[in-house]
Amino acid sequence: MALTGLFLILFLVVHCYVNAQIFWNDGGKQFNEAAHFMGTNVVIRITEIGLFAFLILHIVQGLMLWAKNRSRRSVKYAVTPGNKVSPWYSRSMALLGTLVLLFLIVHLSQFWAPNRFSQTTGNGELDLYARMKETFSMPWVVAVYLLGCFALAWHLVHGFYSAFQTMGLAKHNYKKMIKCVGVAFAIIVPIIFALMPICFYTGCLN
């Protein structure tokens, strides 16, 4: 979980950086250049296969872990402590992960899949900036994306620190630092992502 999770965190950094090019507000020039590089570079294309493999592995591991851990207490407690002894998001990683996955299915079917389809059928790359503008003019899409970012943020609050803890790296001298960086990452990255549909919808970007 930790290794695949950290790889997915790295992917988020790259994805966020590339997509943040839209904020130049230059009609998508910078962004489409970056997207063109990401969509055609051989190294990136091979890494993409690895990314899907890691994503699927992360999901399968997560579901197996969830199923295993749920099965080890046949008789449940009548009274549970709620959030008194542990934060809700740490206990809800499977739920948050599922929400992120549902979001991903919507997201990939809107951008990644049509673009790759167009590429492989010889019609070339799509104008992804124009596609973003068009997609994010629909209020329900904006709502789904905001929900996706929300779930991702809480998934990361636990996941970032947890990955380091699992690998035994959360030693007392830098445990605090890892926790702080993790929380900062979990706030900043989803907010940048969330700003994209918001800016298009409100007309800040055109």
Add this chain to the structure above:
Amino acid sequence: MEHNTMNLTLKVWRQKNNKAKGGFETFNVKNISSEMSFLEMFDVLNEQLVAENKEPVAFDHDCREGICGACSMYINGRAHGPWHHNTTCQLHMREYKDGDTIVVEPWRADSFPVIKDLVVDRSAFDRIIQAGGYISVNTGNAVDANSLPIDKQKADESFAAATCIGCGACVAACPNTSAMLFVSAKVSHLALLPQGEPERQLRAVKMVEQMDTEGFGSCTNIGACEAECPKGISLENIARLNREYISAIMDGDSTGV
């Protein structure tokens, strides 16, 4: 603190034996002193039950001073009750007020089967200790004290880990029923000392192996164990156990795995 007495309603888990289906039974206890411990309140209940010719409630207890790890009640949704860094035997009735209802359950984990009422079988922990929680010591005369230099910080960390009383609250509190906090404390207190060096790698592997064999869940770093541990065992021990385990697996020669 002012002394007062209270009447309470107790909902206690009753289960004849390991095979029987259990259920909650409601009792009323009267004139409980605020100065009693939680277990003394149960003593009052049991005396009452014996006087009525009923079966007393079975519960684990031994030292009643918070150091043996025998007591094990899950009180109103909290392992060892609501007090921080505290065992059930050291929980006192001044926490409660007249008319309160208290729900008492046994530790719930498939690896800790109920023996009777509130008593669970925690021998899984003993088997984990047997798998690797020991050191090699030469027989003969006792070695001179302080003959082995030990770093002060390591000695302190080792001592902090060694305060684990093996009560099982970590497993009881964990949503995954993971025993990682217990195992990590036992591995840590020996791994930090030169005396624990010879079996260091084998210990980490064997104890984790036994933990999995016993059917405990997997750790997902939720942290409920640390919050409920009566001895304040830190999650940093789990990070250390992970380091010990990973390095032992990487260096497969000495562990035979």
